[in-house]
Amino acid sequence: MADPAGGPISSSTDPSRDPARDVTRLLREAASGDQSSHAALLSRVYDQLHAIAAARMRSERVDHTLQATALVHEAYARLVGDVRLGQVDRAGFFAVAAQAMQRILVEHARARGRVKRGGGMGEAAARRKIPLDVVDLAAEDDPEQILALDDLVRRLGEYDASAAAVVRLRFYAGLSVEQTAEALGISERTVKREWAFARAWLAGQIEREGLDADGA
Template sequence: MGDVTRILSQIETGDRAASEDLLPLVYDELRKLAAAKLAQERPGQTLQATALVHEAYVRLTNDPSPSWDNKGHFFAAAAEAMRRILVEQARRKSRLKHGGNLHRVEMPEVAAPEGDSSERILAVDLALTRLDAEDPQAAEIVKLHYFAGLSLEEVGKVLGMSRATAYRQWTYARSWLKSEVESDS
């Protein structure tokens, strides 16, 4: 049993001190995932990779009854936590109180690029919820690849499937989501 799996078992049994031992072991990987996801966002993003990692980690370790089978399961939960944080931020930004549909204009640039990433994230999240009801495995691949930034090879390893299956499922899920997002527009 690896160090991460051992510590996850300790956390599951209620050892709160074990969560302090976990962060140094998984921080670099979580930071890489968060940085990859945030690199896809538009310039001017206010959420930093470090903040995303810390918020996701706090949510994961403050869960009253965590149950992670292994390192891969933990990273899948981390990807889901990051996705939810990004969706919450997108929803918050789209509220009138936080600027609503106003777009940030960087000076001296003329205008921000077309296509608000907040709207895109919300549309993908809505479609992803529908996909999860229809095909949970395909939805999990989208969460890990699109929201957590894992490569499809890494997604295959985390989910215990071959590289070819991960690519095939990604192709299906991407096509399904595109169809759903376009039909909602």
């Protein structure tokens, strides 16, 4: 399976005393094509999401579900705080957050998949259970689903970068139609059309192939 984040992520930047300013700077640099700033930003967002998720996992022991949307927005609050970001910077943040969130979900799924292996799920169960709304870190969810979905979204991206971008922001960052439109600089109508199409395409793939979690 392709690595959505493109390589191992490690914490390479020290949180400065003014994290919001630092994040803003990284966003600007990343937007102007600076790869190392993009990597630093990704690692910063990833670390923050990871910390929030871990804290919540500890405190909501029973029957917990971690909502990707909530995590991403909490990370935003912590990293950006009250600083008012321009549209382009916000868009950049959410794109990176979606990428980091996808990465976390996949790692979480892999880790749990190692714990409870075996027992491939039936085709019908897979079809029923793959959530095509927002991906959560749910205790009951089969890790295979998250991996399968990750693979499908990656595959969609090979055909159609714009549809995949909409899907990532909606799935993994939990953005609304309006926010997605703003983040991608396209109209809300286009977001809806791409989203409707992508959902139907993904659902169709799941139906046609059953669960294909190995990315074969």
